Amino acid sequence: MGKMAFLCDGDRCIECNACVTACKNENEVPWGINRRRVVTINDGLADEKSLSVACMHCSDAPCVAVCPTNVIYTTADGVVLHDKDGCIGCGYCFYACPFGAPQYPQKGNFGSRGKMDKCTFCSGGPEETGSQEEFSKYGRNRVAEGKLPLCAEMCSTKALIAGDADVLSDIFRQRVVERGFGGGSYGLTESRKQRT
């Protein structure tokens, strides 16, 4: 099986936020939650750079390790999914995640924490594939339909690409060779099995 990943090419992202919008719409993500966000560094300066960030689907994920109810799991495709039925909204996955990916609806106790919500790589969740429950809890299951995550499909500059990690690295390597310089990619290494 392949290992699904995202890669954001920081030398291409133009902060158009199309990925953010695509994600919110496709998955009908509730108010106040952004599974994907675009972060701009040195905003307004000559060396401004932007990156689109969501869950990296880590192969050795800290959120999976910490969850007190053990409801985060890795699929055969290497996608990290979450079962909302067992989630108690403790927030520990957010404390553990290096990328601030887990999000919380403001409807738990004292308006602070509900059940965690995060990027599903557009592959739904533990409910029956393609069912209404799956859609309302986790969003669209595009992967089951043979499609890629919509954020990457939408990206106008193809800064954000999604798919099998080996294919992504081929694409990025080609870009590096054409440009004549490396670096500036974000995401791939986290989501592949690269441990030293």
Place this chain on the structure above:
Amino acid sequence: MIRPTLGGVLAALALVVLMAVSVPALADVRPPADAAVAVTPGQDIPQSLPSNLKSNPAAQLWQGVGDGTVGRVSIPDPQAGRLIQTSGMEWLEFRSEVIGFWGMVAVLGMVTALTAFFMIRGRIKIDSGRSGRLIQRFKRVEVVGHWLTAISFLLLALTGLVMLYGRDLLLPWMGPAIFAGVAEAGKYAHNFGGFAFMAGLVMIFVMWVRANVWDRYDFNWILKGGGLLSKGHPPADKFNFGQKTVFWMVTLVGVALSLSGLNLLMPFWFTSDIETMQLVQLIHAGLGVGLFALMLAHIYIGSVGMESAFDAMSTGQVDINWAREHHSAWVERYVAEHGEPPVTQPPTKGPGASAQPAE
């Protein structure tokens, strides 16, 4: 349980930006004329990188990304501008390996120590037997305050322990569906129980703080080891030094637990950085398990460990002989004020043992 190593993640983060050493001024990002290899997109994918690659024009900027760069986001939550935090891995390791492990050692160690103590020393009896004369040790409001604090404390401790150890200890035999219900109910109980605990804490503090300041009996009491190991009873006022220790421990640790708990309850209300949240979580969990282990000793001595001690917190009344042995100075003042109480219960020993209760 899988545990990501910090080193592995840091290495991955470093690789995020495969940057080179030198940082030339900002360059054009279009393929330069002297690009290393001419490729036809989509046709020949190079299998390796050429050796004459230049460094990324923004290498320095990319380098910062691994060190907690905060950028700007157009969504309302400015905190989302933080790209990477690396302390989460240390936090989760500390939580399970230090707090989880040593917390377990503390709780099991205390249970073992108390069991051993009970087997050696047995139940501490009233040496002079019961006189049948009862005196009022605690008013009703004091009894209520004590149980409000104690019951909410036990509830908080047990539900907190479910958070910390449930995944390893309960989940395997309960199965995910039942454990999810238990954990969720536990979380709500923990979140709301915190307020009952805080109310109880304020009550007992206000009622008992005056009787818990250091007094002239305390030094001697410590010297005699509280009479626990030796024979005979050192004099004490309403509370002896051991009880004062419990009082101050509960007050101080209780306040720390309440404040850190409120911070967990309302994440990012009082701080905006993740490292502080992680630290406070560790403080809360550590103090929580620690205080629970210590309170086991208090629970032991107040129930099975000492004859008649439980009366003080159930009816509020204790036998005067018990009180004379453990709180002689307090009894003297009580008798001076209220006079010797009448016999109302069958005495077990001493001059009045065969006599019927007066009324």
